[in-house]
Amino acid sequence: MPSLKDLKNRIDSVKNTRKITKAMQMVAAAKLRRAQEAAEASRPYTERFNAVLGGLAASVGGSDSAPKLLSGTGSDQTHLLVVMTAERGLCGGFNSNIAKLARAKAEELTAAGKTVKVLTVGKKGRDAIKRDLGDSFVGHVDLTEVKNVGYDNAQDIARDILARFDGGEFDVATIFYAKFVNVVSQIPTAQQIIPAAFEAAEDEGASTLYDYEPSEEAILADLLPRGVATQIFAALLENGASEQGARMSAMDNATRNAGDMIDKLTIEFNRSRQAVITNELIEIISGAEAL
Amino acid sequence: MANTMQFDLVSPERALASLQASAVQIPGADGDMTAMPDHAPTITTLRPGILSVEAEGGTQSYAVTGGFAEINAEGTSVLAEQAIPTGDVTAELIDGLIATAAAAAESASAETKDAAAKNLADMEALKAALSI
Numbered sequence: 001m002p003s004l005k006d007l008k009n010r011i012d013s014v015k016n017t018r019k020i021t022k023a024m025q026m027v028a029a030a031k032l033r034r035a036q037e038a039a040e041a042s043r044p045y046t047e048r049f050n051a052v053l054g055g056l057a058a059s060v061g062g063s064d065s066a067p068k069l070l071s072g073t074g075s076d077q078t079h080l081l082v083v084m085t086a087e088r089g090l091c092g093g094f095n096s097n098i099a100k101l102a103r104a105k106a107e108e109l110t111a112a113g114k115t116v117k118v119l120t121v122g123k124k125g126r127d128a129i130k131r132d133l134g135d136s137f138v139g140h141v142d143l144t145e146v147k148n149v150g151y152d153n154a155q156d157i158a159r160d161i162l163a164r165f166d167g168g169e170f171d172v173a174t175i176f177y178a179k180f181v182n183v184v185s186q187i188p189t190a191q192q193i194i195p196a197a198f199e200a201a202e203d204e205g206a207s208t209l210y211d212y213e214p215s216e217e218a219i220l221a222d223l224l225p226r227g228v229a230t231q232i233f234a235a236l237l238e239n240g241a242s243e244q245g246a247r248m249s250a251m252d253n254a255t256r257n258a259g260d261m262i263d264k265l266t267i268e269f270n271r272s273r274q275a276v277i278t279n280e281l282i283e284i285i286s287g288a289e290a291l
Numbered sequence: 292m293a294n295t296m297q298f299d300l301v302s303p304e305r306a307l308a309s310l311q312a313s314a315v316q317i318p319g320a321d322g323d324m325t326a327m328p329d330h331a332p333t334i335t336t337l338r339p340g341i342l343s344v345e346a347e348g349g350t351q352s353y354a355v356t357g358g359f360a361e362i363n364a365e366g367t368s369v370l371a372e373q374a375i376p377t378g379d380v381t382a383e384l385i386d387g388l389i390a391t392a393a394a395a396a397e398s399a400s401a402e403t404k405d406a407a408a409k410n411l412a413d414m415e416a417l418k419a420a421l422s423i
Contacts, residue, residue, distance in 0.1 A: 038304070041304060041305040041306065042303050042304060042305070044299070044301045044306050045301045045302060045303045045306075045370055046303075048301065048361070048368060048370055049370055052334060052359070052361055052370075056334075150304060151302070151303040151304055151372070151373075154303075209332060210332045210333060210334045210361075210363070211331055211332065211333040211334070212333070212334055212335070213319055213320070213321050213324075213333060213334070213335040213336075214320060214321050214335075214336070218336075219334060219335075219336055219359065222320075222336050222359075223336075223359065226358075226372070229303075230303060233303050
C-alpha cells in the first residue's frame with residue numbers, strides 16, 4: 001500500500017505528463033495545418049506534371065528508344081527500397097507501420113530470390129529496420145536539420161537515387177511513405193518510381209496533338225528525372241502531414257489516458273486518507289473505552 | 292485588351308500566378324518563344340532565363356531555372372522548377388545557383404557535359420539579364 005505522500009507525488013507527476021502531451025498535441029495540430037497547406041500548394045504542379053508526363057510516356061513509351069527510367073533495365077533482379085519516415089518519434093504507429101510494410105516487401109522479394117537494397121530517409125525508419133535489413137543498407141538521408149521540407153531536399157534525394165540507377169546499382173525503385181487520409185488514418189503506401197508507372201492518360205488530354213520543342217524523346221529524357229524528384233517531393237509532403245496527424249491523435253490519446261490515471265489515483269488517494277482518519281478514530285475510541 | 296488567355300505559373304512548392312494574359316514570353320530550351328492566344332499546342336522545356344507575362348495590369352517577369360511549359364487552346368501553363376519574381380532575386384541567390392551549376396558542370400560525365408555547360412552559361416546569361 002503506497003503512502004499518502006507517494007500517491008500525492010504520483011498524481012503530480014502524471015499531471016505534468018498530461019501538460020506536456022497536451023502541449024505536444026497543440027503543436028502538432030498547428031504543424032499539421034501548415035503541412036497540409038504545403039501539400040495542397042504542391043498539388044497543381046504534381047497533377048499537371050503527371051498529366052504531361054503520362055501523355056508523353058504513352059506516345060513514346062512503346063518504342064525501343066524509350067529511356068531506361070521509363071522502360072526499365074530489362075530485369076528486375078535488384079530492388080531499391082526507399083523507406084521514408086519521420087525524424088522524431090512519439091507519433092503513434094506512424095513510423096513502425098511504414099517500417100512494417102517495407103520489411104514485409106523486403107521479405108517477399110528475398111523469398112523470390114531478388115536482391116534488396118535499402119535507402120532510408122528519416123532517422124526513425126533506419127532505427128526500426130536496422131536489425132532486420134541492416135546488411136542491405138546502402139545509404140541514409142538525414143533531414144534532422146531541415147525545418148521545412150522543400151523541393152531542394154526532394155531533388156537531393158532524387159539525384160542520389162538517379163546516380164545509383166545510372167551506376168547500375170538497382171533495377172527497380174520503390175518508395176514507402178504514409179498517405180494522409182485524415183487525422184486518425186494514415187495509410188502506409190508503397191509506390192514504384194523507377195521504372196515510372198503511370199495511370200492511363202485521360203482521353204481528353206491525349207486527344208490534343210502537341211508540338212514538341214525540342215523532340216519528344218529529349219523532353220521525356222529531361223522530364224523523367226524531374227518526375228522522380230516530383231514524386232519524392234509529394235511523398236515527403238504527404239509524410240509530413242501524416243506524421244503530424246499521427247502525433248496529434250497519439251498525443252490526444254495520451255492526454256486522455258493521463259486524465260483517467262489522475263482520476264484513478266485521486267480516488268485511491270482519497271480512500272487511503274479516509275482509511276487513515278478512520279484508523280485514528282478507532283484508536284482513540286478503543287483507547288478511551290479501555291480506561 | 293480583347294484577346295487574352297489563361298496563364299498559370301506553378302512551382303513544386305506553390306502556385307505563383309494564375310491570371311489572364313495577352314502574351315507570355317518563354318525562355319524555351321531551343322530559343323525564346325512568345326505564346327499568344329490560339330497558339331498551336333506545344334510543349335517545350337525551359338532553360339534558365341526570364342519569363343515575362345503581359346497582362347492587363349502591366350508586364351510581370353519571373354526568373355525561372357528550368358522546367359517546362361505547356362501551351363494549348365485553353366491557355367499556357369508553365370511548370371517551373373524554381374520561379375522567383377525578378378524584383379525579389381538577389382545577387383546571393385543567383386550566385387548560389389551559378390555555383391551549383393558550375394559544380395554540376397565540373398563533375399558531369401562525358402554524356403551530360405554539354406548540357407551541364409549550357410545550363411551554366413544560361414545561368415550566367417540570366418544573371419547578366421537581371422543586371423544585379
